[in-house]
Amino acid sequence: xxxxxxxxxxxxxxxxxxxxxxxxxxxxxxxxxxxxxxxxxxxxxxxxxxxxxxxxxxxxxxxxxxxxxxxxxxxxxxxxx
Numbered sequence: 001x002x003x004x005x006x007x008x009x010x011x012x013x014x015x016x017x018x019x020x021x022x023x024x025x026x027x028x029x030x031x032x033x034x035x036x037x038x039x040x041x042x043x044x045x046x047x048x049x050x051x052x053x054x055x056x057x058x059x060x061x062x063x064x065x066x067x068x069x070x071x072x073x074x075x076x077x078x079x080x081x
Contacts, residue, residue: 007041009034021046 002018009017014036022029028046033039 005032005041007032009037009039009041011039012037017041 002020005017005019006015007017008015012034014034016035017032018035019030019032019042022031026045027048030042030044030046031040032042034041
């Protein structure tokens with residue numbers, strides 16, 4: 001979703017500037033771009049999975065029931081390094 005930003009583009013002087021999230025070669029990025037000439041005013045890394053948040057539960061199972069959940073997770077290096 002694009003959000004209007006109250007700034008002027010330094011490249012074309014347009015006031016149509018928006019902030020939004022994009023997926024590019026290095027992963028997800030939060031960008032601020034001119035909507036007329038597409039000049040980038042800002043670009044910062046966003047969360048690795050974008051808006052996706054994995055559902056993880058560590059809820060205990062009922063007494064005596066086996067659980068198939070794995071509670072041990074490994075952290076992976078960020079691919080943008």
